[in-house]
Amino acid sequence: MKHVRTLVIVPVLAFALAACGDDDTSMPRGPMQGSGSPSAQTAQHNQQDITFAQMMVPHHRQAIEMARLAESRAASSEVRSLAADIEKAQGPEIEQLSAWLTSWGSPLPSGMHHEGMPGMMGDRQLKDLAAADGKAFDKAFLELMIVHHEGAVEMAETEQAKGAFPAAKAMAGRIASSQTAEIATMRALLKKM
Secondary structure, three states, rough: HHHHHHHHHHHHHHHHHHHHHHOOOOOOOOOHHHHOOOOHHHOOOOOOHHHHHHHHHHHHHHHHHHHHHHHHEOHHHHHHHHHHHHHHHHHHHHHHHHHHHHHHOOOOOOOOOOOOOOOOOOHHHHHHHHHOOOOHHHHHHHHHHHHHHHHHHHHHHHHHOOOHHHHHHHHHHHHHHHHHHHHHHHHHHHHHH
């Protein structure tokens, strides 16, 4: 008799718990709901993940704009190489961030310049950089890109602390790590000038 009660109570309890969980949309979805499926992955994001992606896309676009200037303006092959690496890393990240935003039903950021965002350059700074050439360009590029990277690291650390989407948090970790290393490289290059 005891065995029969357990069989009856457990399914009823499981149904009751599942029903309660469905009302709370703020809770992350667990593995029983197909965590490998795209719909389960999109259910695991929060507002911080959206903010991170919406801010990092224009942030990366500006870094690429700055990096492309180095191809024809930099005097140092080290600066040109660093700029090429920045462009190569951040282009695919823009595509991934944009894909996440689309899958979450969130708007893609338009434009590129969002002053007030950590590390973003204003129009005047970008015009001055575009007008520079040779060693003057190298120095300005390194100084501006250090500030730009510091802003990206700040945003990435916020995502790691407050985000919910595992893949976005992992990307944030890679951004923080790689851009911190690039900041060290840029500071070393500046000391040689």
